[in-house]
Amino acid sequence: MGAIRDFIAAxxxxxxxxxxxxxxxxxxxxxxxxxxxLPAMPFTFTPGQFSITVESASFDAANDALTVVLSASRxxxxxxxxxxxxxxxxxxxxxxxxxxxxxxxxxxxxxxxxSEAPLLxxxxxxxxxxxxxxx
Amino acid sequence: xxxxxxxxxxxxxxxxxxDASYAxxxxxxxxxGTAIDTTGTLIYAGAIPDVIEVLxxxxxxxxxxxxxxxxxxxxxxxxxxxxxxYVVDVTLEARDxxxxxxxxxxxxxxxxxxLSALNLLASFPTTxxxxxxxxxxxxQAAFNNYIxxxxxxxxxxxxxxxxxxxxxxxxxxxxxxxxxxxxxxGTTNDxxxxxTSAAAPxxxxxxxxxxxxxxAGGGQPGRW
Numbered sequence: 001m002g003a004i005r006d007f008i009a010a011x012x013x014x015x016x017x018x019x020x021x022x023x024x025x026x027x028x029x030x031x032x033x034x035x036x037x038l039p040a041m042p043f044t045f046t047p048g049q050f051s052i053t054v055e056s057a058s059f060d061a062a063n064d065a066l067t068v069v070l071s072a073s074r075x076x077x078x079x080x081x082x083x084x085x086x087x088x089x090x091x092x093x094x095x096x097x098x099x100x101x102x103x104x105x106x107x108x109x110x111x112x113x114x115s116e117a118p119l120l121x122x123x124x125x126x127x128x129x130x131x132x133x134x135x
Numbered sequence: 136x137x138x139x140x141x142x143x144x145x146x147x148x149x150x151x152x153x154d155a156s157y158a159x160x161x162x163x164x165x166x167x168g169t170a171i172d173t174t175g176t177l178i179y180a181g182a183i184p185d186v187i188e189v190l191x192x193x194x195x196x197x198x199x200x201x202x203x204x205x206x207x208x209x210x211x212x213x214x215x216x217x218x219x220x221y222v223v224d225v226t227l228e229a230r231d232x233x234x235x236x237x238x239x240x241x242x243x244x245x246x247x248x249x250l251s252a253l254n255l256l257a258s259f260p261t262t263x264x265x266x267x268x269x270x271x272x273x274x275q276a277a278f279n280n281y282i283x284x285x286x287x288x289x290x291x292x293x294x295x296x297x298x299x300x301x302x303x304x305x306x307x308x309x310x311x312x313x314x315x316x317x318x319x320x321g322t323t324n325d326x327x328x329x330x331t332s333a334a335a336p337x338x339x340x341x342x343x344x345x346x347x348x349x350x351a352g353g354g355q356p357g358r359w
Contacts, residue, residue: 004320005320008319008320012319023144023197026319027197030320030321063199063200064200065139065200081138082136082137082138082331083136083138084137084138085138085139085140086137086138086139086140086200087139087140087142088139088140088141088142088197088198088200089141089142089143089144089197089317089321089325090140090142090321091142091320091321091322091323091325092320092321093318093320093321093322093323094322094323095322095323095324101320103176103318104175104176105175105176105177105313106172106174106175107151107170107172107175107177107179108177108218108313110176110177110217110218110313112176114320114322116320121321121322121323124323125140125323128140128213128269128327129138129140129329132211132271132329133138
């Protein structure tokens with residue numbers, strides 16, 4: 001099991017927490033663990049025709065969220081962005097046919113596999129944010 | 136300006152009713168079976184014609200982190216499809232419905248009449264259904280005021296055919312699909328809500344208003 005899944009499983013199993021406390025703790029784990037997985041900033045990645053630079057990223061303890069400042073361009077043309085970007089309950093897993101996290105849907109029987117990959121999940125999440133604002 | 140992306144809460148799920156009669160299944164009478172699922176991988180919306188099974192999804196997002204002092208100017212609901220069985224295309228509709236009391240139960244099923252009485256927040260035509268990218272719903276202005284900045288925001292997701300009690304035609308003309316539900320670990324296919332907000336101009340109210348859509352919790356008049 002991945003480290004993040006271990007933390008979340010422990011939160012799920014903690015009978016002393018209320019539902020609201022558990023929800024908040026999971027939210028915190030996800031935001032913190034993603035922040036911990038990020039390289040030194042600023043850093044840039046280039047999905048497709050986008051170039052996205054993560055100028056800063058910080059864990060917001062008051063809201064248990066991840067706050068990110070981005071700049072981006074598409075085919076060399078800067079994209080105006082509504083910074084900062086705040087992520088609540090950010091994803092930590094990505095679809096992966098070889099992943100060890102298996103989710104089975106009881107109705108359809110679908111078996112889906114995921115890998116714990118906070119940096120890849122972060123990139124996908126940020127790309128989505130840029131894609132929406134570049135429309 | 137702040138752009139807040141909230142990924143779905145894992146309490147989401149779906150309910151289905153199956154019956155030989157569409158009128159029964161759509162109103163929550165399941166002689167052929169029923170289920171309430173909040174633990175599966177997928178959520179469903181639509182109708183399966185051969186067994187006459189009507190499906191409805193229930194979504195929730197922890198929107199308490201949206202800055203309370205800011206005014207919401209835009210909201211986009213996005214879902215990632217898993218299976219497209221909309222042989223007959225319909226429109227997916229997200230409506231304001233707080234199903235939080237006691238978690239998801241059979242009492243949360245909405246009949247066509249009840250759906251019609253709820254406010255439409257966002258919609259998406261299944262002609263554009265995607266299993267390879269997020270589907271961005273088209274929002275109504277009412278969506279901005281519906282965001283609960285002090286807790287969770289709840290929706291029901293169904294189809295326009297369900298709301299209008301339009302029975303599916305014969306098999307195999309399905310009009311249903313599945314979308315990824317939220318997971319506690321968080322995956323990049325989870326439902327998400329993107330909320331744009333900004334500080335209110337001086338003297339401007341920042342919360343819900345009388346006459347607007349009330350809070351997600353309970354139908355009480357909102358606050359200034």
